[in-house]
Amino acid sequence: MTIHDVYLLSPELSLASLGIVVIILDMVLRRKGVLAAVSVVGLLVPLAFSIALWGNLSGEADGQMVGIFNTLVVDKFSLFFKFLIMGILALVVMSSVEYVSRIRQFQGEYYGLMLFSASGMMLLAATTDLVSIYIALELTALPLAALAAFLRDSRSTEAGIKFLLLSAMSSAVLLYGMTLVYGFTGTTQLPGIFERLGTSLDATVPFGSHALFLGVVMIVAGFGFKIAAVPFQMWVPDVYEGAPTPITAYLSVASKAAGFAAILRVFHMAFGEISLDWATLFAVLAAVSMTVGNLVAISQNNIKRMLAYSTIAHAGFLMVGVAAIAARVPAGETTTGPSGGLFYLVAYAVTNLAAFFAIIAISSRTGSDMISSFAGIGRQAPLLAVILAFSMISLLGIPPTAGFMGKLYMFSAAMKSDLAWLVVVSVLNSAVSAYYYLRVIRVMYMQDPDNAEKVSVAFAPRVALYITGLSILALGLFPGPMIKAAERAVEILFL
Amino acid sequence: MLSAIVFLPLAGAMIILLLLKDARQIRLWAAAVTVVELALALAAFVIFRTEDYRRVGDMEMVEVYRDWIPALNIQYHLGVDGLSTPLVLLTALLGMCAVFASWQVQLRVKEYFMWLLVLQTAVTGVFVSLDFVLFFIFWELELLPMYFLISIWGSGRKEYSAMKFLIFTLLGSAFMLVGILALYFSEGTFNIVDLQNVDGAQFILPAGTIFALLFGAFAVKLPVWPVHTWLPDAHTDAPTAVSVMLAGVLLKMGGYGMIRMAVGIFPGKAQEYAWVLAFLAVVSVLYGAVVTVRQTDLKRLVAFSSISHMGYVLLGISSVVGVGGAVSSVGLTGAAMQMFTHGTITGLLFLLVGLVYDKAHTRHIPDMGGLAAHMPIIAVAFLVAGLASLGLPGTSGFVSELLVFLGTFQVWSWITALAVFAIVITAGYILWMIQRTFFGPSLQRFASLGDATVVEAVPMAVLVITIMVVGVYPAVVSDVFTQGLEPIIQSLQQVVRP
Numbered sequence: 001m002t003i004h005d006v007y008l009l010s011p012e013l014s015l016a017s018l019g020i021v022v023i024i025l026d027m028v029l030r031r032k033g034v035l036a037a038v039s040v041v042g043l044l045v046p047l048a049f050s051i052a053l054w055g056n057l058s059g060e061a062d063g064q065m066v067g068i069f070n071t072l073v074v075d076k077f078s079l080f081f082k083f084l085i086m087g088i089l090a091l092v093v094m095s096s097v098e099y100v101s102r103i104r105q106f107q108g109e110y111y112g113l114m115l116f117s118a119s120g121m122m123l124l125a126a127t128t129d130l131v132s133i134y135i136a137l138e139l140t141a142l143p144l145a146a147l148a149a150f151l152r153d154s155r156s157t158e159a160g161i162k163f164l165l166l167s168a169m170s171s172a173v174l175l176y177g178m179t180l181v182y183g184f185t186g187t188t189q190l191p192g193i194f195e196r197l198g199t200s201l202d203a204t205v206p207f208g209s210h211a212l213f214l215g216v217v218m219i220v221a222g223f224g225f226k227i228a229a230v231p232f233q234m235w236v237p238d239v240y241e242g243a244p245t246p247i248t249a250y251l252s253v254a255s256k257a258a259g260f261a262a263i264l265r266v267f268h269m270a271f272g273e274i275s276l277d278w279a280t281l282f283a284v285l286a287a288v289s290m291t292v293g294n295l296v297a298i299s300q301n302n303i304k305r306m307l308a309y310s311t312i313a314h315a316g317f318l319m320v321g322v323a324a325i326a327a328r329v330p331a332g333e334t335t336t337g338p339s340g341g342l343f344y345l346v347a348y349a350v351t352n353l354a355a356f357f358a359i360i361a362i363s364s365r366t367g368s369d370m371i372s373s374f375a376g377i378g379r380q381a382p383l384l385a386v387i388l389a390f391s392m393i394s395l396l397g398i399p400p401t402a403g404f405m406g407k408l409y410m411f412s413a414a415m416k417s418d419l420a421w422l423v424v425v426s427v428l429n430s431a432v433s434a435y436y437y438l439r440v441i442r443v444m445y446m447q448d449p450d451n452a453e454k455v456s457v458a459f460a461p462r463v464a465l466y467i468t469g470l471s472i473l474a475l476g477l478f479p480g481p482m483i484k485a486a487e488r489a490v491e492i493l494f495l
Numbered sequence: 496m497l498s499a500i501v502f503l504p505l506a507g508a509m510i511i512l513l514l515l516k517d518a519r520q521i522r523l524w525a526a527a528v529t530v531v532e533l534a535l536a537l538a539a540f541v542i543f544r545t546e547d548y549r550r551v552g553d554m555e556m557v558e559v560y561r562d563w564i565p566a567l568n569i570q571y572h573l574g575v576d577g578l579s580t581p582l583v584l585l586t587a588l589l590g591m592c593a594v595f596a597s598w599q600v601q602l603r604v605k606e607y608f609m610w611l612l613v614l615q616t617a618v619t620g621v622f623v624s625l626d627f628v629l630f631f632i633f634w635e636l637e638l639l640p641m642y643f644l645i646s647i648w649g650s651g652r653k654e655y656s657a658m659k660f661l662i663f664t665l666l667g668s669a670f671m672l673v674g675i676l677a678l679y680f681s682e683g684t685f686n687i688v689d690l691q692n693v694d695g696a697q698f699i700l701p702a703g704t705i706f707a708l709l710f711g712a713f714a715v716k717l718p719v720w721p722v723h724t725w726l727p728d729a730h731t732d733a734p735t736a737v738s739v740m741l742a743g744v745l746l747k748m749g750g751y752g753m754i755r756m757a758v759g760i761f762p763g764k765a766q767e768y769a770w771v772l773a774f775l776a777v778v779s780v781l782y783g784a785v786v787t788v789r790q791t792d793l794k795r796l797v798a799f800s801s802i803s804h805m806g807y808v809l810l811g812i813s814s815v816v817g818v819g820g821a822v823s824s825v826g827l828t829g830a831a832m833q834m835f836t837h838g839t840i841t842g843l844l845f846l847l848v849g850l851v852y853d854k855a856h857t858r859h860i861p862d863m864g865g866l867a868a869h870m871p872i873i874a875v876a877f878l879v880a881g882l883a884s885l886g887l888p889g890t891s892g893f894v895s896e897l898l899v900f901l902g903t904f905q906v907w908s909w910i911t912a913l914a915v916f917a918i919v920i921t922a923g924y925i926l927w928m929i930q931r932t933f934f935g936p937s938l939q940r941f942a943s944l945g946d947a948t949v950v951e952a953v954p955m956a957v958l959v960i961t962i963m964v965v966g967v968y969p970a971v972v973s974d975v976f977t978q979g980l981e982p983i984i985q986s987l988q989q990v991v992r993p
Contacts, residue, residue, distance in 0.1 A: 400632065409567065411676060420673065420677065431662060445647065480562070487566060
């Protein structure tokens with residue numbers, strides 16, 4: 001490992017070091033409020049390294065820098081995810097301040113574990129080797145399992161255990177799939193796999209080979225767990241409901257972003273040769289995922305559970321972008337599937353974060369996560385209600401919100417790739433989802449509150465709320481710059 | 496200028512949200528905003544009639560910002576032609592009436608007027624957008640104010656009705672979005688002007704499918720039997736001003752979309768499937784009329800009559816197939832005129848129904864009678880609206896229905912003959928309704944009721960005058976429509992099969 005390798009890894013390294021610093025500070029400091037501040041301000045270090053790397057990239061001919069025995073790659077794609085994950089992390093930390101101050105013990109560990117997990121997510125978007133992808137996945141998942149159990153009541157503990165066990169199981173499936181792919185191709189490096197596949201496929205068999213077929217399906221299953229897609233979604237509602245709400249927000253957004261990054265990287269770089277086959281696979285998974293998520297969400301009474309099913313539905317929408325990578329685009333053009341997916345992820349991230357931040361603030365006063373307990377919030381906390389309503393509208397996909405632009409861009413990618421049937425399924429699903437998203441708005445504005453007590457929010461969570469709320473509107477009205485960033489980030493995938 | 500017309504109500508709504516507190520201030524401010532809006536729309540209409548009037552096929556007052564979303568080639572593109580200008584005027588007119596009709600609203604006044612103004616921006620935006628995505632954005636934006644207005648300030652099963660309205664429209668627009676994207680990836684543009692008359696081209700979906708997707712979305716809005724069921728519920732439970740807007744302009748979004756998008760983009764397909772349109776139209780007309788006769792709720796009665804009357808719009812559109820190789824503009828002009836006149840007539844009817852309900856506290860027709868003695872002004876206005884609705888010569892209703900029948904009779908003789916029969920039914924239910932509510936012996940329990948106040952009389956007077964003026968001198972509007980429809984007629988003429 002050379003100094004250059006360390007430099008390439010510097011954002012992840014500095015983020016993990018920051019986690020250790022926070023835990024040490026927790027032991028020596030009395031005032032725990034400082035910990036959150038250190039976590040947020042400390043993010044400037046990995047941010048600075050990432051910006052520096054972005055600057056260095058322009059000097060590279062092929063738009064990427066490779067290090068640590070070709071397992072780590074720094075390109076615009078991985079940097080896009082680094083920025084996204086750091087942004088999510090900063091916002092979630094800010095929104096946790098009040099929530100965590102009520103947990104007496106282990107506040108340092110709370111922030112520390114979040115930082116460790118984030119470094120795993122960043123690594124996940126930046127590796128091109130099956131083994132290091134696996135390591136990054138575990139680095140992401142283990143801290144999250146501890147965080148899910150952080151409240152140490154029965155529900156939270158159940159959430160943690162459930163997440164840990166199912167995560168381990170999905171890792172086993174993923175590893176087995178990777179083993180098969182390794183056995184078939186003789187390498188764990190994604191570009192290497194691509195080269196071997198080019199020479200050894202049998203056109204008469206789906207995926208070109210039975211062993212490869214099994215391997216790919218198992219890898220899909222492993223990643224499907226991470227992004228909470230049907231039929232690997234069983235853990236989601238319980239974990240989302242039991243985990244501390246800021247962790248639920250983190251899990252639903254950051255973990256999904258990282259999983260999506262890995263899927264794009266693996267399938268685009270390694271399995272490009274058989275893209276037509278796995279496009280169909282992902283298209284079917286997408287359709288099933290959004291339909292199941294939406295239909296079950298309708299009957300939920302707990303808002304965290306409802307958003308859990310909504311997350312499953314959105315995993316389906318995201319996979320539309322993966323499916324759209326299918327090679328059947330008009331000649332001479334490239335698919336907008338990956339950039340559509342990236343834009344959708346950003347739009348979904350700000351929207352879901354805004355929703356969860358509002359829920360954290362509201363339910364810390366009402367003491368309940370039931371949708372019915374949100375009655376009259378429209379009058380008690382007008383601003384919170386507006387932001388929550390706005391995020392529901394964005395999740396539903398009505399303009400002028402980020403969610404609408406995300407769906408428009410994503411569906412247009414699918415249309416371009418000749419997946420009209422999937423677009424029809426998706427838009428019908430969007431229409432159905434109106435029923436449960438608007439229910440939240442209805443309760444907030446059309447039912448009378450139990451008491452007239454005003455809801456107030458502390459400074460840091462309020463800032464996080466404003467940032468996400470305004471981003472929903474900004475991305476809905478002026479999506480141009482973000483679409484452009486997403487397009488530049490995925491250029492590397494088409495080289 | 497168009498941007499100002501579109502976003503003035505929105506700006507007004509933001510000021511209500513951020514600055515105004517007192518209910519009286521808010522009412523006056525909303526009234527001022529809509530009066531200025533009406534003045535602007537009227538100015539646009541007058542400019543359009545005088546200056547650039549003869550340049551057939553051109554969009555006027557165009558505003559383009561090309562780099563809005565370059566990645567998808569989505570532009571901020573506004574413009575009007577003869578088809579949209581009268582509808583913009585109609586929107587401004589009814590928007591103002593809606594504010595005056597809401598003077599008595601006491602519940603959450605601030606939010607109410609804010610949503611009413613946002614609604615006006617959305618509907619105006621639909622009529623002036625020349626970019627299909629922008630059109631779609633305004634089209635969907637209209638849902639939110641409607642949802643809130645019906646479900647908070649409505650009556651009866653208001654939340655059910657609001658949700659039903661929303662889901663129906665969302666399902667419709669879901670299909671429209673698929674159609675829009677299919678067009679984009681076939682033609683590479685969202686520009687509605689460039690997309691006109693392209694149905695000879697190669698599409699990624701069959702042209703007939705895209706036509707059906709677009710037509711379906713607009714049919715839900717118009718509404719056409721059998722996707723009309725949201726309308727009676729939404730109307731019955733909506734507050735008065737919202738019914739005025741819904742009947743007056745929101746339904747016209749459907750008709751406008753059918754003419755400009757479905758027929759304008761696919762003239763050949765429209766001709767191919769004209770028999771389907773004619774069939775649906777005549778079912779809507781007759782079914783709507785027959786069901787209306789049975790209604791005992793004053794508001795529901797007017798709502799069902801709308802289904803019948805919007806059937807005439809579709810009937811007019813079905814005349815696009817032409818006869819003997821010649822497509823006449825009469826039927827389409829009639830359809831467009833029917834949209835305009837139905838907007839003013841039914842807007843007025845809902846306004847009056849709302850007034851009667853406010854005063855008499857009932858909408859149940861058998862409970863009423865002799866109201867003319869207590870509220871003569873309202874009774875006269877009601878009579879005018881009713882007679883216009885049944886198509887009495889001298890009112891605007893006569894002109895538009897005559898044009899529709901003239902245009903379609905040559906093309907679909909039998910079907911038109913059937914539809915004409917609905918006029919008789921219409922006359923029946925309108926006159927019967929007026930007789931049961933306003934005439935007959937004066938009832939003791941209504942003795943204390945007063946007539947319309949000045950604020951209430953303003954929108955009534957404006958609409959009555961519009962109905963009379965257009966009835967006596969229809970060319971003031973119909974000329975503009977005819978000119979706006981000219982390019983569509985020409986492209987229909989090109990693809991017509993002799």
